[in-house]
Amino acid sequence: MPTSELIPLHDLRSCCAPLTRAPISIENAESLASSLKALADPARLRLLSMISAHADGEACVCDLTEPLGLSQPTVSHHLRVLVSAGFLEREKRGTWAYFRIADGAIAAISELLGR
Amino acid sequence: MPTSELIPLHDLRSCCAPLTRAPISIENAESLASSLKALADPARLRLLSMISAHADGEACVCDLTEPLGLSQPTVSHHLRVLVSAGFLEREKRGTWAYFRIADGAIAAISELLGR
DNA sequence: CGCATACATTGACGTTCGTCAATATCTTGA
DNA sequence: TCAAGATATTGACGAACGTCAATGTATGCG
Numbered sequence: 607m608p609t610s611e612l613i614p615l616h617d618l619r620s621c622c623a624p625l626t627r628a629p630i631s632i633e634n635a636e637s638l639a640s641s642l643k644a645l646a647d648p649a650r651l652r653l654l655s656m657i658s659a660h661a662d663g664e665a666c667v668c669d670l671t672e673p674l675g676l677s678q679p680t681v682s683h684h685l686r687v688l689v690s691a692g693f694l695e696r697e698k699r700g701t702w703a704y705f706r707i708a709d710g711a712i713a714a715i716s717e718l719l720g721r
Numbered sequence: 722m723p724t725s726e727l728i729p730l731h732d733l734r735s736c737c738a739p740l741t742r743a744p745i746s747i748e749n750a751e752s753l754a755s756s757l758k759a760l761a762d763p764a765r766l767r768l769l770s771m772i773s774a775h776a777d778g779e780a781c782v783c784d785l786t787e788p789l790g791l792s793q794p795t796v797s798h799h800l801r802v803l804v805s806a807g808f809l810e811r812e813k814r815g816t817w818a819y820f821r822i823a824d825g826a827i828a829a830i831s832e833l834l835g836r
Numbered sequence: 837c838g839c840a841t842a843c844a845t846t847g848a849c850g851t852t853c854g855t856c857a858a859t860a861t862c863t864t865g866a
Numbered sequence: 867t868c869a870a871g872a873t874a875t876t877g878a879c880g881a882a883c884g885t886c887a888a889t890g891t892a893t894g895c896g
Contacts, residue, residue: 630770635763642761647854648750655745667873680855682874701863701872716831762884782843795885797844816842816893 641715644691649676650684654693658707666702756830759806764791765799769808773822781817 630638645651652674657665671681685705688694693711697704745753760766767789772780786796800820803809808826812819 628770629774630767632763632767635766635770639761639763639766642757643853646754646757646761648747648754649854651750651754652745652747655743655750659744668871676854677856678873679857679875683854686874698862698873703873758883764884783841791884792886793843794845794887798884801844813843813893818843 638715641691644687644693645715647684647687649674649680650688653681653684653688654707654712657694657705664697664704664706666704668702753830756806759802759808760830762799762802764789764795765803768796768799768803769822769827772809772820779812779819779821781819783817 645654653670656670656673657663660669667678667681667685670685671678674681676684685694685696689696689705692708694705695708697706760769768785771785771788772778775784782793782796782800785800786793789796791799800809800811804811804820807823809820810823812821
């Protein structure tokens with residue numbers, strides 16, 4: 607099963623109105639739910655937090671595995687989910703894969719929910 | 722299994738800093754993930770949207786079942802999840818149960834994520 | 837009281853999810 | 867070219883989730 611690509615967060619943002627104004631469409635509800643689902647896990651929230659608090663705003667898997675307390679495959683899995691959802695960007699430099707927060711991604715969700 | 726009560730959203734709000742500043746604690750990550758999980762479902766997002774767009778900002782189960790396209794027990798289930806998470810308030814009037822958006826609930830999540 | 841209506845609860849079922857051990861792939865350096 | 871290290875993928879397993887049919891509970895009305 608290929609990593610199913612989620613709808614880009616920018617598309618969510620372009621959706622008509624805040625959640626609480628007019629009835630959301632089924633398609634938009636599914637898109638937003640997918641994005642929220644990617645965020646709705648303690649390990650992934652901690653990963654986002656750890657990465658953005660890390661030096662230079664980036665971190666490799668090896669920086670994250672031990673402090674998170676999960677196995678390396680599990681960490682890779684969570685990072686992949688976050689990249690697919692558009693919350694992280696991945697850059698391979700040498701043997702290492704560096705992850706950083708995708709600019710504006712979290713703000714997009716935030717705006718969609720609130721006002 | 723008794724409806725497990727989630728940490729009140731206000732407590733989430735009081736948490737130290739935005740997600741992207743300092744490493745979030747495990748406890749806070751779990752609280753926030755629980756709240757997000759309650760939101761991360763298409764049916765529940767549509768319910769929130771339909772309720773706040775409904776006349777007087779409130780709706781009963783019977784208003785929601787048919788437009789949502791799910792069975793009455795399923796709708797009740799989703800509403801219970803949203804009430805438990807603090808996104809909805811429930812008021813029983815006669816035979817009907819009226820639901821409305823809990824003031825500031827969504828904004829609390831929104832603020833926690835963004836900026 | 838007894839029936840109808842509105843909603844909640846229970847129990848079951850298939851699906852999705854989080855996790856790990858094992859293994860595969862890729863990159864660097866000797 | 868080979869070995870070592872970093873990351874990704876696969877496969878398996880139990881837990882949690884979304885859904886419904888069936889049933890339970892409570893409220894209002896004759």
